Amino acid sequence: MDLALHTEQLTKTYRRRVSKPGLWGSIAGLFANQVKEVPAVKRLDLSVRLGERVGLIGENGAGKSTTLKMLTGILVPSAGSLRVLGKEPWRERRSLAREIGVVFGQRPQLLWDIPVRETFRLLKTMYDVPAAIYDVTYTEAVRRLELSPLLGVPVRQLSLGQRMRCDLAASLLHAPKIAFLDEPTIGLDVSVKEQVREFIRDMQQRFGITLLITTHDLKDITETCDRLLLLDRGELLFDGSMPEFERRFGSGRRIRFELEKAVPAQALPELSAALAALGGKLGESGPHQLKVEYEREGAAPQLIQLVMARLSVVDIALEKADIEGVVARIYRRQAAANASE
Amino acid sequence: MHAYFLLFLQSARASFAYRQSVWGSLFSAGISYAVPVLVWRAVYAANPATPVLSAQVLFPYLLLAGCLNYAIAMNVEHRVGQRIRSGLIATDLLKPVDFQLAQLSQALSDGLFNVTLCLPILAVTYLALGSAALPADAVAFLSFLPSLVLAFAIMFSISFIFVQAAFFTYSGYGIFAARTAMQQTFSGVSAPLSLFPLWLQHTSEWLPFRHTVHTPLAIYLGWVQGSELWSALAAQLGWAVLLFLAGRAILAFSLRRLEIQGG
Numbered sequence: 001m002d003l004a005l006h007t008e009q010l011t012k013t014y015r016r017r018v019s020k021p022g023l024w025g026s027i028a029g030l031f032a033n034q035v036k037e038v039p040a041v042k043r044l045d046l047s048v049r050l051g052e053r054v055g056l057i058g059e060n061g062a063g064k065s066t067t068l069k070m071l072t073g074i075l076v077p078s079a080g081s082l083r084v085l086g087k088e089p090w091r092e093r094r095s096l097a098r099e100i101g102v103v104f105g106q107r108p109q110l111l112w113d114i115p116v117r118e119t120f121r122l123l124k125t126m127y128d129v130p131a132a133i134y135d136v137t138y139t140e141a142v143r144r145l146e147l148s149p150l151l152g153v154p155v156r157q158l159s160l161g162q163r164m165r166c167d168l169a170a171s172l173l174h175a176p177k178i179a180f181l182d183e184p185t186i187g188l189d190v191s192v193k194e195q196v197r198e199f200i201r202d203m204q205q206r207f208g209i210t211l212l213i214t215t216h217d218l219k220d221i222t223e224t225c226d227r228l229l230l231l232d233r234g235e236l237l238f239d240g241s242m243p244e245f246e247r248r249f250g251s252g253r254r255i256r257f258e259l260e261k262a263v264p265a266q267a268l269p270e271l272s273a274a275l276a277a278l279g280g281k282l283g284e285s286g287p288h289q290l291k292v293e294y295e296r297e298g299a300a301p302q303l304i305q306l307v308m309a310r311l312s313v314v315d316i317a318l319e320k321a322d323i324e325g326v327v328a329r330i331y332r333r334q335a336a337a338n339a340s341e
Numbered sequence: 342m343h344a345y346f347l348l349f350l351q352s353a354r355a356s357f358a359y360r361q362s363v364w365g366s367l368f369s370a371g372i373s374y375a376v377p378v379l380v381w382r383a384v385y386a387a388n389p390a391t392p393v394l395s396a397q398v399l400f401p402y403l404l405l406a407g408c409l410n411y412a413i414a415m416n417v418e419h420r421v422g423q424r425i426r427s428g429l430i431a432t433d434l435l436k437p438v439d440f441q442l443a444q445l446s447q448a449l450s451d452g453l454f455n456v457t458l459c460l461p462i463l464a465v466t467y468l469a470l471g472s473a474a475l476p477a478d479a480v481a482f483l484s485f486l487p488s489l490v491l492a493f494a495i496m497f498s499i500s501f502i503f504v505q506a507a508f509f510t511y512s513g514y515g516i517f518a519a520r521t522a523m524q525q526t527f528s529g530v531s532a533p534l535s536l537f538p539l540w541l542q543h544t545s546e547w548l549p550f551r552h553t554v555h556t557p558l559a560i561y562l563g564w565v566q567g568s569e570l571w572s573a574l575a576a577q578l579g580w581a582v583l584l585f586l587a588g589r590a591i592l593a594f595s596l597r598r599l600e601i602q603g604g
Contacts, residue, residue: 074434076597090596097437109432113355122351126344126438 055221105183477563498584529555
């Protein structure tokens, strides 16, 4: 069996209590509840092979965390089937727990009151980690994530960045077959993010760990994953490689010009045609601002030259869309497609 | 097994790590334990004519009941309730250990902490009351030990069941208050159950709470002996097993409906 996980028509619908507004609403709510069904994941079909490195992106509320919770066994699906390492996660949660590692970026798994080192020792015992494995995972984690100064510190005294590093180390100490990392770089500064990605990459290669990472930072995906899933309102909108993704939805590269004077309306058609000849496209622009979108890497210098030759430019910024930006573009594209039908 | 023992040890370390809370706990234990005695003393002084229970019986009972109640006090509602409400329970459930046993291991460390704090209070009690506060005889003392362990197990299992309301209400204070009120009333900590109105006495016989304080103390003070002693222990064991298994069953049900809070 080389499948790490497999889902068919996986569905989760939350039931939310709806309370009427105001005090009377709250009082009425004590006796009778109206329940509203909120779909979080809809008929998800997904297969991941062992050793694959998969990034899961989507806006807030797209169903990423719900999917991860079902895959790890702490949430029971409403419908559909799923298998993780051949097990049905919520029925076999404890035995599955032994083979997976999980980071919930917003929920530390370290014990609050005791030093980091003690938590690691406890996990080693809990997971029955063989000494040969532990020697490698522990040493690597301490070295790559620079944990030595933190080992004796009680967890409650760690900063967010320090705690995240320790948490990530903790989740990989037993060299799990699959690592589910829910926003492993949330709230970290750039240099620490880099450290974390390197560690993940390294451990993945060493132990052939199957990775499933959710993130808001596209760089997490480009640097640690080779397959990208885009989840939107509970449905899979894209499943493929990063280059495929960019081919299909655009790379989101953009140049922003701040202008001294507003562009005269009659100059726009000519400018737009000239940009198009170089692979650029006018984006939303304000009176003193011009945005040029483009796809081809390396097109920026020519586009900049072209604009500077025609307009008086005060400032230039190169931008690359984040996940929200990319997803927003996809929405706009879909809306436009629907409108033209 | 080793993992549960480590959990116990580290939880105990954490309990003792907050030195301020050690002194705070000792202080509050002393108060909660002295107040009923002072009240009863005043009542007895005001009505010297033929009390239902002699002062020689009542005061050792009250002082020991206070200690015992404190020794089996549970942090389970607080610990688990807070983890349920914050969603941190997700990380507990993702560990390859049994959730209930892991909680029991940590609760045992509460017990160790509490018993340690009880020792100075007990010492004062013995100095004040002398032999009246000692176990009735060797049999009473030896039977008291398993009875104490069972009282602890019952208390844990009750708390474990009550705290699971937090899965559904997402705020556990009312539940905690309800459990505490029932414990205070029916365990016999505020007064020996024999002083209760009959209907309350009868009610208490159908509830597990009496076995957390009243039963172990009755054994310790030699109020029950012979076959009564055995049936008291058997009742405790029955409740402990029943409640522990009920807690497991309710957990399995809760987890099926669980929605971990937060993204």
